[in-house]
Amino acid sequence: MIKEILKILENDARTTTKQISTMTGTSSEEVAKIIKQAEKDQTILKYKTIINWDKVGEEQVGAFIEVRVAPQRDVGFDAIAERIYRFPQARSVYLLSGTYDLLVLVTGKTMHEVADFVSQKLAPIEGVQGTVTHFMLKRYKEDSEILEGREGLRRQPVML
Amino acid sequence: MSIKVPSVTSRRLNQIPSSGIRKFFDLIVSMEGVISLGVGEPDFATPWHIREAAIYSLEKGYTMYTSNLGMPELRRELSRYLKDTYNLDYNFESELLITVGVSEGLDLATRAILEPGDEVIMPDPCYSAYNPCVILAGGIPIMVPTNEENNFELAAADVEARVTNKTKAILIGYPANPTGAVMSRDKLAQIAEVARRHRLVVISDEIYARLVYSVEHTCFATLPAMKESTILLGGFSKAYAMTGWRIGYAAANKEVIAAMTKIHQYTIMSAPTMGQVAAIEALKSGEDSVTEMVEEYNRRRLVIVQGLNDIGLPCFEPRGAFYAFPSIKGTGMTSEEFAEKLLIKEKVAVVPGSAFGQCGEGYIRCCYATSLAEIEEALSRMGRFVKKHKK
Numbered sequence: 001m002i003k004e005i006l007k008i009l010e011n012d013a014r015t016t017t018k019q020i021s022t023m024t025g026t027s028s029e030e031v032a033k034i035i036k037q038a039e040k041d042q043t044i045l046k047y048k049t050i051i052n053w054d055k056v057g058e059e060q061v062g063a064f065i066e067v068r069v070a071p072q073r074d075v076g077f078d079a080i081a082e083r084i085y086r087f088p089q090a091r092s093v094y095l096l097s098g099t100y101d102l103l104v105l106v107t108g109k110t111m112h113e114v115a116d117f118v119s120q121k122l123a124p125i126e127g128v129q130g131t132v133t134h135f136m137l138k139r140y141k142e143d144s145e146i147l148e149g150r151e152g153l154r155r156q157p158v159m160l
Numbered sequence: 161m162s163i164k165v166p167s168v169t170s171r172r173l174n175q176i177p178s179s180g181i182r183k184f185f186d187l188i189v190s191m192e193g194v195i196s197l198g199v200g201e202p203d204f205a206t207p208w209h210i211r212e213a214a215i216y217s218l219e220k221g222y223t224m225y226t227s228n229l230g231m232p233e234l235r236r237e238l239s240r241y242l243k244d245t246y247n248l249d250y251n252f253e254s255e256l257l258i259t260v261g262v263s264e265g266l267d268l269a270t271r272a273i274l275e276p277g278d279e280v281i282m283p284d285p286c287y288s289a290y291n292p293c294v295i296l297a298g299g300i301p302i303m304v305p306t307n308e309e310n311n312f313e314l315a316a317a318d319v320e321a322r323v324t325n326k327t328k329a330i331l332i333g334y335p336a337n338p339t340g341a342v343m344s345r346d347k348l349a350q351i352a353e354v355a356r357r358h359r360l361v362v363i364s365d366e367i368y369a370r371l372v373y374s375v376e377h378t379c380f381a382t383l384p385a386m387k388e389s390t391i392l393l394g395g396f397s398k399a400y401a402m403t404g405w406r407i408g409y410a411a412a413n414k415e416v417i418a419a420m421t422k423i424h425q426y427t428i429m430s431a432p433t434m435g436q437v438a439a440i441e442a443l444k445s446g447e448d449s450v451t452e453m454v455e456e457y458n459r460r461r462l463v464i465v466q467g468l469n470d471i472g473l474p475c476f477e478p479r480g481a482f483y484a485f486p487s488i489k490g491t492g493m494t495s496e497e498f499a500e501k502l503l504i505k506e507k508v509a510v511v512p513g514s515a516f517g518q519c520g521e522g523y524i525r526c527c528y529a530t531s532l533a534e535i536e537e538a539l540s541r542m543g544r545f546v547k548k549h550k551k
Contacts, residue, residue, distance in 0.1 A: 008459070019532075022466045023459040157188045158181050158509060159200030160288045160516075 001026060002034050006043070009035075013047040050145050062091075062107045062136040063114045065122065066100040068129040077101060080127045089117050100132070111135060176292040181515055184499065188509050195538045196509040197526040200337070202401040202482075206438065207449040210400065213441035214434045222433055228425040229417075230258025230409070231436045237443040238409055246379045248387065250411045257417050257424065258431045258439075262367045262408040263289065264424070265393040269363045269410065270297035270331075272419040273391075278328035280363075283314040285513060285520035287337045287365070299328070305519045308487060311476050312339040316350035323358050330355055332380070333365035335372060338516045338525035339485040340478020345378040352383040361416075363391045367408070368481040370399035370450055373458045375479045381411070388413050398481075399450050400442040405435035457482050460528040464535050468526070471543035472550060482529040485513065489522045492551040499524060501549070506541040 004024050008015050017035070021028040038044045053060055069080050077095050084104055085093040092105040104122070108114040115133070123131050139147055181198070188194050205211070229235065235252040242248045250256050259265040266289060274280070276298040282290050284303040294301045302322050306312045314332060330351065334343045355362050364380035381390040395408030408431075410420055461478065468475040468486045475486035488498045495512030503509050511527075513520030528535055 019463070022462050025462060153203055155199050155201060155203070156185075157194065157196040158185045158198035158511060160179070160181060160511065 001030075002038065002043075005031060005034055006038065009044070009047075013049070050143055052147050060107050060109065061111050061114050062105065062139070063118075064134045064136070065104040065106055065118055066132040066134070067102040067104055067122070068131070069101045070127050070129055071101075072127060080125065083125050084122065087117070087121060089114075089121075172296070175295050179288075181511060184503070184509070184511075187500075187503060191503070191507060194503070194507045194509055195530075195534050195541070197528070197530065197535075197538055198509040198511045199527050199529060201403040202398060202453065202529050203531065204401040204453055206401050206405070207442075207446060209445060210402070210438045210441045210449075214405075214438040217437040218434060222437060224433065226258075226430045226433050226436060228421055228430055229253075229256070230431055231433075231440070234258055234436050234440050234443075237440055238411075241443050242411060246382050248379070248381055248411070251414075254414045255411060255417055257410045257421055258436060259393075259395075259408045259410055259420075259424065260406045260428055260431050261397060262365055262393045262395045264406075264428065264431075265395075265408050265410045265420075266290070266293050266363070266365060267296070268420040268423050269391045269393065269412075269416075270294050270299060271423055272416060273361055274299040274328055277326060279324060279326045280329045280331050281319055281322055281327060281360075282331040283312070283336075284518055285312070285338055285516035285523075286331075287333050288516055290331050290333070290365075291517075294331070300326070302327070303517060303519075306339075306341075307519065308476055308523075312336065312341040312485070313343050313347055314351060316347070316354050319351055320354045320358075323354070323360070327358065327360060329361040329363055331363045331365070333367070335368035335377065335480020337368070337481055338483050338511065338513065338520065338523075340481045340483045342372055342375050342377065342478075342480040345376075345383075348378050348380060349383050352380070352386045355389060356385050359389075361389050361391060362386065363393065365393045367393070367395050368398055369394060371454060371457060371482060372480045373454075373461060377480070391416055396439050396442055399453075400446050401453065402435070402438060402442065405438055406432055407435040407439045457529065460530075460532055460535055463532060464526060464528045464539070467535070467539035468542075471539060472546045473524075473542070482527055484526045484528060485523050486526065487523055490551060491546065491549045493549065495521055495524055502542065502545050506545045508538045508541050508545075 005020055008020055008023060017028050017032050021031045069077060071077050072079055081093055081102060084090050089106050089108060090104050091107050094103045096103050106114050106117055118131055118133055235256045238256055239250050239252040242250055270293045274297045278299045279302050280294045280299050281302045281304060283306045291301045304314060304318045304322060306314055319330060362380055366379060369377045381387045381392045392411040397403040464484050465475050465477055468484055472490060473486035473488060475484050478484055491498060495514040499510050499512040511525040513523030513525060
């Protein structure tokens with residue numbers, strides 16, 4: 001049951017308890033209880049909205065930074081990852097397999113801002129051996145949402 | 161000066177009703193901002209991996225005819241699917257035919273088995289093509305009333321009461337359009353018993369087989385002694401959102417398939433090649449997509465049924481397809497009146513139940529294959545309408 005509720009909320013965080021109750025055939029009280037518990041134990045981390053900022057003229061620059069790291073004794077990559085993700089500019093931080101170690105998504109108002117962050121705050125972190133910055137040129141799809149070019153349905157309005 | 165030209169069209173066509181929704185369609189397209197619950201297909205595009213397989217085949221130049229029966233690879237996959245799903249053995253070389261949708265399958269089935277004047281028993285209301293197909297094939301449709309109290313299920317006793325020495329077949333379609341009704345294994349077995357006793361062919365339209373909610377779908381051919389005498393019609397349109405591809409199949413004994421193929425080879429040659437390629441991909445890898453879509457339909461089903469009951473349009477719980485069939489009798493209007501007024505006053509389109517048979521009078525068909533937001537808005541508008549017009 002909880003997975004069904006989570007799927008519904010993940011798709012539309014504004015679905016009301018009553019709507020979820022109808023969609024899952026569970027009582028509103030039970031639904032509210034489950035959601036409250038999920039919020040408490042951090043299964044539900046946050047309710048967010050996906051915005052296409054370009055439409056309000058607020059341009060943002062994003063970049064993916066490959067970070068090569070010398071892992072620390074005993075703690076591996078975690079300590080360095082934490083130092084990085086404490087910065088609010090670091091929107092996402094992942095440990096990956098492959099030719100580099102950490103992938104950091106950084107956003108800022110301008111390319112300069114992002115570049116400054118990388119060179120002044122990210123690269124100098126102890127343990128960071130090197131960075132490669134890839135600036136995002138265009139966002140097509142984010143978090144399962146296609147940002148533009150979505151076509152409407154072309155169905156026959158009535159069909160027997 | 162206009163000279164009256166004598167009609168050149170066959171008088172046979174006078175026996176077939178013209179579409180009950182033509183004027184509706186015209187009215188709807190002339191209006192803006194209409195929420196249509198009158199659609200008859202999924203609001204999902206065909207899953208990308210299926211489209212991609214077809215596109216790739218076009219790039220490779222697979223644009224020629226296929227075998228009349230359909231691509232052997234598709235028939236093999238289909239045979240495997242029917243074995244895995246229903247434990248039915250259909251020989252892919254002689255007992256399966258790939259058709260242009262279940263629509264063509266129905267046309268072929270009736271034309272393959274009916275002699276002029278043969279009777280075919282079917283439920284009322286039912287999908288609007290059943291009647292015309294039987295008539296076009298030279299047969300006579302015998303309608304059996306079904307009603308809301310019995311969840312629009314076809315009663316075996318009612319069927320048997322209408323069997324005559326001219327009865328050739330029973331034509332059923334569960335899960336059903338327009339009612340959303342599903343019949344249990346037991347009740348279908350009773351109908352099978354009637355078919356067996358009177359040696360009737362059963363044409364079973366199971367296009368909505370995958371769209372069932374909290375119940376199991378019973379494939380008619382799996383009932384005792386029914387495999388030999390059932391013409392199983394199935395397809396990809398609803399389960400895999402492939403309505404436009406025009407691909408379906410018929411599974412039956414060798415004799416029937418050979419007869420259907422005889423007609424098919426002259427009238428159609430072979431079903432669309434790119435559709436067949438898509439169908440292969442659907443059978444191979446489409447399961448997850450189907451499950452996802454069915455889960456989404458179910459959520460919407462619960463919302464619309466609850467909503468219709470809440471606004472004063474009592475609706476029995478449909479367990480299959482994607483239609484709700486609420487009663488509008490409380491408003492004192494006919495189905496057509498209700499639908500037309502609702503469209504004009506509140507810009508919500510539904511299909512009058514009368515378009516599906518006499519027993520559909522007093523009901524409307526609401527398709528919930530549309531976004532939750534649209535369903536909620538439609539319910540709100542309908543609620544307003546019902547309040548004003550309740551008797």
